Amino acid sequence: MLALFYIFIVVAIGVSFWQITRILNLRSVIATDKDNATQGRNAIYFMVFLYAMMIYCLIFMNVVMLPESASYEGEHDDNLFDITFWLIGIVQFLMQFFIFYFTFKYKGEKGKKAKFYSDSHKLEAIWTITPAVVLVVLIGYGLWQWNNIMDLSDLEDPVVIEVYAQQFRWDARYAGDDNTLGLGNVNYIKGMNTIGVDMDDKNAQDDKQVTELYLPKGRKVHFKFRSQDVLHSAYMPHFRAQMNCVPGMVTQFGFTPKYTTAEMRQQSEVIEKTAGINKIRKAKGEDPYEFDYLLLCNKICGASHYNMQMKITVVEQEEYDKWIAEQPTLASVLNNNN
Numbered sequence: 001m002l003a004l005f006y007i008f009i010v011v012a013i014g015v016s017f018w019q020i021t022r023i024l025n026l027r028s029v030i031a032t033d034k035d036n037a038t039q040g041r042n043a044i045y046f047m048v049f050l051y052a053m054m055i056y057c058l059i060f061m062n063v064v065m066l067p068e069s070a071s072y073e074g075e076h077d078d079n080l081f082d083i084t085f086w087l088i089g090i091v092q093f094l095m096q097f098f099i100f101y102f103t104f105k106y107k108g109e110k111g112k113k114a115k116f117y118s119d120s121h122k123l124e125a126i127w128t129i130t131p132a133v134v135l136v137v138l139i140g141y142g143l144w145q146w147n148n149i150m151d152l153s154d155l156e157d158p159v160v161i162e163v164y165a166q167q168f169r170w171d172a173r174y175a176g177d178d179n180t181l182g183l184g185n186v187n188y189i190k191g192m193n194t195i196g197v198d199m200d201d202k203n204a205q206d207d208k209q210v211t212e213l214y215l216p217k218g219r220k221v222h223f224k225f226r227s228q229d230v231l232h233s234a235y236m237p238h239f240r241a242q243m244n245c246v247p248g249m250v251t252q253f254g255f256t257p258k259y260t261t262a263e264m265r266q267q268s269e270v271i272e273k274t275a276g277i278n279k280i281r282k283a284k285g286e287d288p289y290e291f292d293y294l295l296l297c298n299k300i301c302g303a304s305h306y307n308m309q310m311k312i313t314v315v316e317q318e319e320y321d322k323w324i325a326e327q328p329t330l331a332s333v334l335n336n337n338n
Helices: 002-025 033-060 074-105 121-150 261-265 268-283 317-326 330-336
Strands: 159-166 169-174 208-210 213-216 221-227 232-236 241-245 251-255 293-297 309-315
Touching (some): 159 213, 208 330, 213 317, 241 251
Parallel strands (some): 159 221
Antiparallel strands (some): 159 169, 221 251, 293 309
16 A cells, blocks of 8 residues: 555656646647647546545555544544544545536636636635634634643542653653652762652652553553653653653643553454554564554654653553552662662
């Protein structure tokens, strides 16, 4: 499918150059009715080809899209995407028809005179007010969704996690039983204290540093982000969440996981996408791929940016409780290595 897309691009570029060359060569030639009729028919042929490509991409290339949102908050992102996609798609579908059909219908013919139409206040009002109203609704929905993931003031018993970025890795720190993270600052980085936690802060004594994220299904997760060096971007595509990690400040968002990793692997879209990936990997002699949620860096932060990722595992609350209880506190790790 990707090869077909590239072929389409090459053909489109070739046709464009061919048409430009013809225009330059025919600047001094007056088009005849036959020439105009030919160009009108070509417009209809191209319209049919364009619609065929659009329909093909919508049906057969849908597998490249992300599956259903894995967070409850992300459902609104998907809704906003779907609404915008259909609005743009319908307008684009109609406008392409009008452009090519009118090219055919109003082609130049001997004896036909173009009608001069200066303006229409009614039409101008329609095509100004309609997009304005649609944009207000979409932007309003987007702002509501932004507040939905950014306003963490009234959370009840969330999982509090700090995600720490540095070239080119992620670390995570879970708040302990007090559900409050200790103070963090790059000035405290020393030895095994690689993410700069102030161990004199009483809230830091039960914090737990890990290299893999475990999240409980159905419970709100409050993420806080720091960066040690440059601007990174914490991107969790399946949860529809992304936040810049800025040196010298703390950024945050929150979401609630909807599906465990095991449940997501059973989604039809994920199964289809995984099968496609494994078909390619098998042809290359590589080991089969199994779906996992990932935390990625979505800012080009240096030479190994592409390799900066962390596995995210979503489990039921009971399994999460067992896992977090097995993790040593940062205080005990640092004390054992002093």
